[in-house]
Amino acid sequence: MFIPKLYRSEDSILMKEIIRENSFALLISSVDKIRATHSMMMFNEDDPENTYIETHISRANPQAKVLQNGDEILCDFLGAHTYISSSWYDHINVSTWNYEAVQIYGKVELMDHDELYAHLEKLTSKYEKFQQCPMMVKDMGKEFVEKEMKGAFGIKIIPTEIFIKQKLSQNRKETDFKNIISHLETSDDNARKIAEKMKLIQK
Amino acid sequence: MFIPKLYRSEDSILMKEIIRENSFALLISSVDKIRATHSMMMFNEDDPENTYIETHISRANPQAKVLQNGDEILCDFLGAHTYISSSWYDHINVSTWNYEAVQIYGKVELMDHDELYAHLEKLTSKYEKFQQCPMMVKDMGKEFVEKEMKGAFGIKIIPTEIFIKQKLSQNRKETDFKNIISHLETSDDNARKIAEKMKLIQK
Numbered sequence: 163m164f165i166p167k168l169y170r171s172e173d174s175i176l177m178k179e180i181i182r183e184n185s186f187a188l189l190i191s192s193v194d195k196i197r198a199t200h201s202m203m204m205f206n207e208d209d210p211e212n213t214y215i216e217t218h219i220s221r222a223n224p225q226a227k228v229l230q231n232g233d234e235i236l237c238d239f240l241g242a243h244t245y246i247s248s249s250w251y252d253h254i255n256v257s258t259w260n261y262e263a264v265q266i267y268g269k270v271e272l273m274d275h276d277e278l279y280a281h282l283e284k285l286t287s288k289y290e291k292f293q294q295c296p297m298m299v300k301d302m303g304k305e306f307v308e309k310e311m312k313g314a315f316g317i318k319i320i321p322t323e324i325f326i327k328q329k330l331s332q333n334r335k336e337t338d339f340k341n342i343i344s345h346l347e348t349s350d351d352n353a354r355k356i357a358e359k360m361k362l363i364q365k
Numbered sequence: 366m367f368i369p370k371l372y373r374s375e376d377s378i379l380m381k382e383i384i385r386e387n388s389f390a391l392l393i394s395s396v397d398k399i400r401a402t403h404s405m406m407m408f409n410e411d412d413p414e415n416t417y418i419e420t421h422i423s424r425a426n427p428q429a430k431v432l433q434n435g436d437e438i439l440c441d442f443l444g445a446h447t448y449i450s451s452s453w454y455d456h457i458n459v460s461t462w463n464y465e466a467v468q469i470y471g472k473v474e475l476m477d478h479d480e481l482y483a484h485l486e487k488l489t490s491k492y493e494k495f496q497q498c499p500m501m502v503k504d505m506g507k508e509f510v511e512k513e514m515k516g517a518f519g520i521k522i523i524p525t526e527i528f529i530k531q532k533l534s535q536n537r538k539e540t541d542f543k544n545i546i547s548h549l550e551t552s553d554d555n556a557r558k559i560a561e562k563m564k565l566i567q568k
Contacts, residue, residue: 163402164426186446186462192395196439196470199366200446202462223367236399240443243389243403245492249500256513257489257500259389259405267399286460289448297452297460310459351554 163238163265163325168333171326180241180264180326181205181215188238189217189225189319191270197225202285203237206318215266215319216281218273226315229270235319239264242355246331250345251338260329260342260356267323273316279307281316330360339364366441366468366528371536374529383444383467383529384408384418391441392420392428392522394473400428405488406440409521418469418522419476419484429518432473438522442467445558449534453548454541463532463545463559470526476519482510484519533563542567 171177181187181203190198203217215237219226229235243261248254273281283299290296299307331342339360346357374380384390384406393401406420418440422429432438444465451458476484486502493499502510534545542563549560 163400164423164428166425186443186448186464188391188401188441188443190393190399190401192399196393196395196399196437197366198391198393198439198441198468200443200462200464200466220367222369225367234399236401238391238401240389240391240403245389247493247496247500249493249496249498254500254505254509256485256505257492259403261389261403263403265401282459289460290450290452293450293452295452297450297457302457302459306457 163263163327165325165327169327169329171328173326176262176328177264177324177326178205178207180262181239184239184241189219190236190238191225191229191233193228193230193233197228199223199225203239204285204288214271214321215268216273216316217319218278218281218314218316221313221315223315229272229315229317231270231272233270234322235268235270237266237268237319242352242359244346244349244353244356246342247345250341251334252341260331260360261327262329262359263327265325266319266321268319268321271318271320273318275311277318278311278314278316282307282311282314328359328363330356330363332363366466366530368528368530372530372532374531376529379531380467380527380529381408381410383465384442387442387444390443392422393439393441394428394432394436396431396433396436400431402426402428406442407488407491417474417524418471419519420522421476421481421484421517421519424516424518426518432475432518432520434473434475436473437525438471438473440469440471440522445555445562447549447552447556447559449545450548453544454537455544463534463563464530465532465562466530468528469522469524471522471524474521474523476521478514480521481514481517481519485510485514485517531562531566533559533566535566
């Protein structure tokens with residue numbers, strides 16, 4: 163991901179927020195050919211000195227058959243994003259797209275049985291705790307969970323490079339910047355999210 | 366992208382719909398290393414016998430510096446997607462994610478000056494025609510447009526393989542299927558979109 167300086171962030175809180183809210187992300191490898199799988203990812207910071215991304219894909223997925231310890235992976239998390247019309251500026255210009263994104267390059271580390279169990283338990287809890295009748299891993303029965311685990315390929319991604327992008331019209335002057343926000347506020351969910359983000363860095 | 370048979374689609378109308386509605390997509394290459402850029406893509410079917418994806422990225426983007434004619438690219442279009450809680454089923458099971466996605470492998474073909482101009486004109490029109498005061502390329506002035514074009518790296522992606530995935534709980538029985546729809550209908554935009562898609566393949 164190319165990030166001009168103006169759009170580059172070093173904010174780890176923002177990074178974690180983008181990952182948390184856009185955790186159905188893309189796992190990209192190039193071992194034999196380019197392969198990309200949408201999967202449910204989590205940022206693990208149980209040990210702040212050794213953070214990593216955790217996820218799992220199906221063992222039947224060809225990507226699972228080629229990935230090995232140490233392989234380079236790219237995880238792509240696209241946050242809110244929306245079209246920005248240059249007709250909202252007070253001068254001639256080209257239109258663009260505003261967005262937030264995190265890309266993490268890392269090394270694959272295959273999970274063992276207990277790590278995969280812990281991962282599924284944590285992942286399930288992340289989403290189920292908001293349900294009316296949560297279906298937690300511990301309620302599924304040992305035999306059932308063991309059977310499911312046989313079909314899952316769990317990996318950790320140990321980060322080697324982290325890129326955080328916030329492209330939020332930082333290159334616009336105050337009047338255009340405010341006008342963009344006004345237009346986005348009357349649009350869809352994604353546009354309103356970008357408007358909120360722009361207000362946080364308000365000129 | 367791994368697609369079990371149940372979730373595989375061959376529907377080119379669906380493919381074009383997913384691309385059109387999720388056209389801020391990911392351009393992935395692995396020439397020197399894995400690189401992925403979010404960019405505004407379009408499906409070009411001016412000649413139905415020779416369709417392709419068209420997009421552009423910044424010339425300053427390191428990906429633009431390595432891409433050459435014939436390189437393999439993967440374009441990833443993620444459509445609506447949402448968490449599916451197994452607590453909505455009438456039996457014990459694991460939770461999952463429903464989604465629609467298109468992945469297109471293809472060969473890069475660099476655009477020449479006139480192709481890039483036509484691409485920018487078409488792309489701008491796609492979005493600007495809905496604006497109150499559309500800012501079309503022809504209104505920007507030749508000098509300005511030529512200057513902007515110098516910074517843009519336009520490419521066509523000639524498809525070699527196309528994958529269309531619709532993971533919409535097709536493996537669930539009727540009562541669970543309907544219960545999932547009911548839950549999604551009371552949730553956010555993405556969930557409601559998936560509910561609509563599920564209704565179209567209603568059991």
